[in-house]
Amino acid sequence: MTTTLPVAALAFAPIAVPALTAAGCAVAGRRTAGAAGVVCALAMLAAAVGLGARVVGSGPVEVAGLRVDALSAFMLVVIGAVATIVAVATPAHVATEVAAGRLAPRTARRQGVLVHAFLAAMTLAVLAADLGVLWVAVEATTIVTAFLVGQGRTRGSVEAAWKYVVICSTGIALALLGLVLLNHAAAHARPGADGPGLDWAALVAAAPALDPGVTRIAVVLLLLGFGAKAGLAPLHAWLPDAHSQAPAPVSALMSGVLLAVSFSAILRVKVIADAALGAGFARALLLGAALASLTVAASLLLAQRDYKRMLAYSSIEHMGLLALGAGIGGVAATAAVLLHLLGHGLVKSAAFLGAGRVAQLTGTSRIDRVRGLVATQPGLAAAFGLAVLALLGLPPFSLFASELAIVRAGLGDAVGWAVVVALVLVVVIGAAMLRHTGRMLLGPAPDGPGAATAPRRLPGGTALALAGGLVVAAALGVTAGPLTDLITQATQTLSGAP
Amino acid sequence: MTALGVVGGVLQAAVVVGGAPLLLGLMRQVRARLEGRAGPGIGQPWRDLRKLLRKQSITPRGTTEVFRVAPVLLVAMTLVVAVVAPLVTTASAVPAVADLFVVVALLAHATVVIALAGLDSGTAFGGMGASREVTVLALVEPTALVAIFALSVPAGSTSLPAIVGTVLDDPQRLISPTSLLAAVALATVIVAETGRLPVDNPSTHLELTMIHEAMVLEYAGPDLALVELGSAMRLSVYLGLFTSLFVPWGIATTATPLALGVGVAALVVKVGVAGAVLAALEVFLAKLRLFRVPELLAGSFLLALLAVTTAYVLG
Amino acid sequence: MVAAGLLGAVAGVVAMTGTAWSVALPGLLPLTGLEFDVDPLSGVFLAVGGAVAVAAGIFAVGATRHGLDRPGVQAALPAFIGSLLLVPAAGSIGTLLWCWELMALTSLVLVVAEHRERPAVASAGLWYAVMTHVGFVAIMVGMLVAAGPAEDGSFVAVRAGAADLSPAAASLAFLVCLAGFGSKAGMVPLHPWLPRAHPEAPSHVSALMSAAMVNLGVYGVVRVGIDLLGGGPSWWWVTVLVLGAVSAVYGILQAAVGSDLKRLLGYSTTENMGLVLVAVGACGMFAAGGDRALAGLALTAALLHLMTHAAFKTVLFLSAGSVLHATGSRDLDALGGLRSRMPVTTAAFGVGALSASALPPGAAFVSEWLLLQALIHGLPAPGVVPAVVLPLGVAAIALTAGLAVATFVKAFGIGFLGRPRSGAAAAATESGPAMLAGIGLAALACVALAVGPTVVLPTLADIAGGLVHAAPAVTGTVAIELVGVTGVLSPLLLVAASAVGTASVVGGVRLLARRRDRRRARLWDCGAGPLSARMEYTATSFAEPLQRVFDGVLASEQDVDVSHHRESRYLVAAVSYRRALPDRVERRLYTPLLHAMTTWGRVGRGLATGSVHRYLGYGFVTLCGLLALLVVTR
């Protein structure tokens, strides 16, 4: 396969553009940085679309350590789409924070730099051909976001940052041990020949020859490790803290993209595991993680008091659903998992941006302090309410389509019991979220000082981002359009075909 | 729609309208005699009606046309039942309406109309009467329907002519437990629906005990005459139905004048005897407390249910 | 909205007569695809839904003109109607689920539309949302289990694959679907959302929900149980019948003692859907027993009752909306005397109430008569189960009929007749023409169904017969004639006979009465001065005897406070009486459940103590456990 220069440039663009923007943000003013962010995100999205078309048309692209297969291209689309939503909403958020004195201009500038570095790290993670590079990139996201989480410098944010870094780094360290063992197994895969190293495609090809004893340990460690970063139980506990303390745009990116990127790593590991150990091993682990995550989410959502944490636990829930789908496996469930990644990214980022706006307006993140939002902020409340409903899997949003497909695949399988248990938990979660959201949104406008001071209209950027995320998610729920081919190809990639 | 049916229908209407007040008179007379009084004579209800018809109609203020049309509807619906039910002949004037369910429901509808009139008056008495009447109705209806169910199972139909015909063809059915149980249940239904003792005391005007009379307290003149006539007709129709279902002999099956004459005579005699027996029994009964009435009705409901079960078990 | 409704109604009518059409849209709804397939059964529900939508839509125009609807409602209403009409048109499981949830979403938005006015709305919305969600999951699981052996989710494939389904799987699928669909139909014990959500929604939405949406629960049961799974064993249907009977009795009992007009109507919906489920259950039972003709009759009764219920419930809810608009109150104890102030609304409500109370010549009488006919003729069927179930079914219907009469006498007599019981009721004015037109249209439908059910019955019988593979069970134009069993009823002749009877009575009175003039006079007040509204019977007092009779079931809570004058404790200053009628099923079933959830939530919070050591410990312990497991299983 020969790769022409433009294609190579296209493959590098998703990493280079945010990296350059990060550098630019370090010197640019706030307005310019905001505009640059939007341009950068749009460029990433465009590159993703271009790569997607190229991959669908003529197969994977390989350039200098990068490998763009259908899954990478799809993940790039996820990153690009969510990044665009977040970039559109960021300037208004930052402006309000700066105006309120909660954000120093210097910190705002640093936020711009770090966010784009974060984006670059994530695109590197999905484009890396080598699992080792993937690991390095994922770990880099932790480092970059640590200061974004801890940006507020309050007790809460410092605490959240510490927990975030310690838990994620520990988890990801386990994944490194897993990689080391996988490498060991790969080195002994074909006596005499050069081992496949940690190159994913080569590993998949060599997987049947891997030593099962070592690979089993490696897979356990890898799933546990990347699972930590993907917010799967048992190493999920950093997530609510970090997501509730980070600035809203960062929470949106972390929940919408970072989890998805980490989960795509899990998907890649699963391909190797399935080829080396048969489908049962990874399935058992993933189903266990799925049910544990759902249980955790349900237990903590029932009596939740903080709406940002509510959204965070909802992310854990959705990661659990994704793990369920991945565990079920097969073409239908895998395609559903991919669609779910995208849908969740869009909706959850909109939800976090909405929650951030609510927090800016009310000055609190406690559910019981927010009342009658529909009466005071109709647009914001409608967007937030719709986002929550979308998270519960209601049509026309695409989460409905993906959840339906996952359940359908699962019920036709031997793991029907797990799906039923998961559905019960999902119902409990739905009830809890509806209750909390209803309390915030419905009812008469609260009276009291300062109730009517906030402007009823949303800032244009925020409104555009919220509406955009929800509309795209709804459109995806009606038809996946051109993404269908990409998802189909990515599904093929994940079933072991090159 | 047969000739027999049409002739029978006209005859039945005439007999019921003309005879209902007389039946009432008869029952009062029986009662009076048994209680040791002379009694006003059998014709007294007719004389009352004539007197009322001479008076002026009164519309109480605040009432609506519901109040005004209720007496008319009461009589009209009872009249329809009198025409279609097999009282004198087995054929019905309008066979498509001569269904046991329809008949019972039409009679219940008549009750509802009067209850609405009671509510329309807006007085405490009207409301109280309506409330009580409707409560009794609500509890009686199940018994009636289940008893009908029991009776219609052997006939394989709820059509009244069919049921009566079945009994005529095979009189042995009448002494079956099903029939007996259903008869007792239906008798209770009739007592409750027509406001007789022990459910209601037709001759009381004491607010704590009365049911039916409380609703119609505001009526006067021709309206009252219609209400009285309607109530009397109800009683006759119910008794007529009861006798047709359980003692059908004498009922006309052909359109000959003789058969029709026998049919009319048999109806008059049977209903008269039934009324007399009812009146005689009432002498020995005291009115039940309102909240004991449901117990009575529950008992009859049980009987009706047993009737159905035996109908199944005994074929 | 009106256009959509009209379109749906027309499409439904066309489909009912046998013109089936289908369309597949694989490009929509990613991973699943949409597929629509309208057969005669869908046609019935399309037609009913469309017709209700037309009436409610016209009413909504009036309501909007009065500023009753917010923009959100105006946007969600057409979407709701659209999804409502798409559900019966769905031709595959995925499509049905999609439309079903779309309907749930849009109706939820509508239910909470008036959340600013009343705090109860938010709570009702939550109950509705959660119960709908639970129901949806049940339906999803049930239908997907049913689709197990099928090659895809289309109804055609599922029907073909049903034969390969193991009996246990089929039963599981059916029961779970029954729970899901039954909850939508307000089946006890899955009903608590209904008497909450239906009253709290704007009235035209209530009408749509109560007259059209609940039908889809029945549609689901029929579609899955009879059509897709092809019948199934008798015990399925005995379950349906018993649940239906319980729902009917429980629903009407709550309605009979309630005094909130719209809540009462909501409970009446539970009752009527219960009756329909009794009919559906009887149909399945007969079909399982091999008596297909009777099965067809029972199903015909079910479909007709659905139709009549839709008609009269639309009238009742829309009139209740008109009253609510005029008086601002749904409390029967504060209404009354509306006859002279709102004549059209009163007349319409009267028509609806007559239909709902199943008295001849009301619309529901015909369908209940059909149902009773089916039950009566089913008794000779072999087996002990019918011998026990059918009489109890009849008894339940009978009890329901009696209580329904009491309920609607109360609703109409207390709510509209007599004297106004509050200032608002006294100052009520008639609603605008658009609202009245909507009400009137539905009332016309009521009258039409009451007088001429034979217009639709043969078609319905055809459809029912087609589903259970039997000849149509009902024919006739003037009279309803049952096929295969003896039974005939002519609502038309009944009305004619009643008219003739009335005319002759009026004529007779004119002939006999000496004086034709009427005099207006004071009501008799016992000589104690003018009567006031406070002396009137209220809905609460009206229902008191019934409530006493059924206190063992209702378990009411009463509280009498007597306060005395300061001078003497023998002089009573005030007596206050409070009565609460908690939903007993709810208290027994849902309160413990909610309590358990609360406990779970409280205990569950212990998972996140904030301790980083504990958080790391989760992972550490899991890792060690998994590694140990690896060692053990090597």
Next chain:
Amino acid sequence: MDPAAMSPPAVALLDVAAGALLLTAVLVVWRRDLPTILRIFTAHGIALGALVGVLAWAQRSVELGLVAVGVLAVRGGLLPWLLRRALARVGPARREPRPVVGVAASLLAVAALVMLAFAVAVPVVELGGSAATRAVPVAVAVVLIGLLVLVTRRHTISQLVGFLLVDNGITAAGFLTTAGIGLVVEVGVALDVLLVVLVLQVLAGRIRDTFGEVDLGELRELRDR
């Protein structure tokens, strides 16, 4: 790498280095005095460097030798120095506050973990078959011990030490199983670890500033209970 090529003295040296690695890890659990812990940790890093050095000597690989020097510099020099600096910054507390699990119980747990690690690593040893891979169980044990330290220690610096123990263990495992996992990755991993430590060091300082202490048990601001 040819496993058969390792000479007996090299094997002996390797065993000594591995033993030192495990011993120092256990000592970290044993001691509660932070400066001592840091000294032990330095020894741990040196042992790791030595281990890589022995491997380099056994394989006669100059490249690996250079890497060994790098590892020694980072693990035995730079990182301990960073930790010492951090400890000096976060204040006067020199002793580990009451640990979540007592020392005696921790040591028992260490024993169990070492056994678990040895049991788990059996397939790895069997696959490799060389003297180097025979030492992998030690590396796995170190990882588990590091995790134990992370889970049970309350001082910010102790937790950092735990994290680095995990990392050292993984590095050891990496060198013991194969010659490495690619230069880019190797450097990336090292850089990442370094950055994490730097980040945590900064955060530890912030914790000291905002909470006024270094006890992680007090970090309970964010919780649902």
